[in-house]
Amino acid sequence: MTEQVPFTDVYVDDDIVERVVETLESRRYVKGPRVQELERQFAETCGTAHAVGVSSGTAALHLSMKAAGIGPGDSVLVPAHTFFATVSPVLELGAEPVFVDVNPQTYTMSGTDLARKASKADNPQAVVPVHLYGQPAAMHAVWSVADAHDLTVFEDSCQAHGATYRGERTGSLGDVGCFSFYPSKNMTVAGDGGMLVTDDDELARTARQLRNHGRDADGNHVRLGLNHRLNEVSAAAGLEQLSHLADWNADRAAAAARYRENLGDVPEVELPVERDNGTHVYHLFVVQVPDRDDLQLYLEEQGIQTGIHYDPPVHLTPAMQKELSERPTLPETERICSRILSLPMHPRITDAEIDRVSDAIRRYYE
Numbered sequence: 001m002t003e004q005v006p007f008t009d010v011y012v013d014d015d016i017v018e019r020v021v022e023t024l025e026s027r028r029y030v031k032g033p034r035v036q037e038l039e040r041q042f043a044e045t046c047g048t049a050h051a052v053g054v055s056s057g058t059a060a061l062h063l064s065m066k067a068a069g070i071g072p073g074d075s076v077l078v079p080a081h082t083f084f085a086t087v088s089p090v091l092e093l094g095a096e097p098v099f100v101d102v103n104p105q106t107y108t109m110s111g112t113d114l115a116r117k118a119s120k121a122d123n124p125q126a127v128v129p130v131h132l133y134g135q136p137a138a139m140h141a142v143w144s145v146a147d148a149h150d151l152t153v154f155e156d157s158c159q160a161h162g163a164t165y166r167g168e169r170t171g172s173l174g175d176v177g178c179f180s181f182y183p184s185k186n187m188t189v190a191g192d193g194g195m196l197v198t199d200d201d202e203l204a205r206t207a208r209q210l211r212n213h214g215r216d217a218d219g220n221h222v223r224l225g226l227n228h229r230l231n232e233v234s235a236a237a238g239l240e241q242l243s244h245l246a247d248w249n250a251d252r253a254a255a256a257a258r259y260r261e262n263l264g265d266v267p268e269v270e271l272p273v274e275r276d277n278g279t280h281v282y283h284l285f286v287v288q289v290p291d292r293d294d295l296q297l298y299l300e301e302q303g304i305q306t307g308i309h310y311d312p313p314v315h316l317t318p319a320m321q322k323e324l325s326e327r328p329t330l331p332e333t334e335r336i337c338s339r340i341l342s343l344p345m346h347p348r349i350t351d352a353e354i355d356r357v358s359d360a361i362r363r364y365y366e
């Protein structure tokens with residue numbers, strides 16, 4: 001049987017197992033010291049005053065928006081070329097998503113379309129730049145539109161742990177930054193988990209209450225809230241994972257460089273463009289090709305796993321179509337969704353595996 005090239009890989013070692021077992025044995029599973037320590041270290045990594053551990057990246061987005069008061073009558077500018085969970089919290093809160101197109105080379109929000117859509121939106125209150133695939137969004141454009149319309153900036157940094165823009169970490173570039181620890185992410189907590197980071201004391205306090213049944217520090221239920229807590233076992237694994245994040249991101253960047261070197265002269269393959277004012281942490285390595293579905297099938301036959309992130313784009317999913325009164329104008333998003341292909345990418349991918357993937361793509365186009 002052909003040996004598989006896996007799309008991704010989840011790291012577990014003795015240190016992680018030891019920390020997890022120790023936490024199990026501590027019998028302290030929620031509201032304990034490990035979540036607090038992960039919050040402290042994560043805030044330090046991002047350069048923010050606060051970090052609030054929550055049950056998923058989706059919860060981080062939802063609770064941030066709720067804490068900031070987003071609700072019915074508000075418009076929130078979002079890309080459609082992203083994971084569903086960037087947008088679903090907006091609708092869950094009764095607000096209206098206004099979809100913005102992307103730059104087809106960097107895959108992040110188009111500043112021009114953002115400015116255009118913000119000036120046409122009814123009561124725009126917020127914007128959600130997504131640092132998609134690990135590359136920071138063009139934040140100078142986001143900041144300028146946010147300033148002009150007084151928008152709250154919720155960064156969706158669920159794919160960009162450790163990325164920087166003009167020397168600052170993603171998560172610290174807007175009013176709130178939201179992270180996911182889903183197992184395939186650049187770091188995980190061995191299950192679902194998430195974190196929101198902010199410099200805003202009031203927002204952090206409200207988010208802490210919202211994740212814990214609306215309780216204040218004295219245990220009083222001072223607002224409506226559900227349970228979106230991160231647990232101690234997860235945090236224990238997360239602490240160990242966080243200690244490797246910088247090295248793993250460097251390994252991902254090296255893998256991306258090798259793909260570039262191998263595939264740079266294949267005319268059918270459009271490589272992702274890296275901005276020069278930040279660091280890309282390559283959660284995903286996404287190329288564009290003319291006959292994506294056929295190539296994907298061919299690679300699968302060669303034992304090479306790939307992914308598609310995302311087709312259909314959010315505004316064309318059945319759930320979203322039920323919510324939208326008219327189809328938004330998103331020519332680039334709709335053009336690239338049938339062209340994108342995510343190649344195997346993780347910190348432990350070997351040069352031999354990258355070469356095998358690249359050779360197979362080259363063979364397909366010969």
Ligand SMILES: Cc1ncc(COP(=O)(O)O)c(C=O)c1O
Nearest residue numbers: 056057058083085086158180182
């Ligand atoms: C861009 C983006 N936003 C939001 C999320 C939601 O995170 P989670 O799966 O932890 O809820 C994810 C990850 O799945 C994501 O990739």
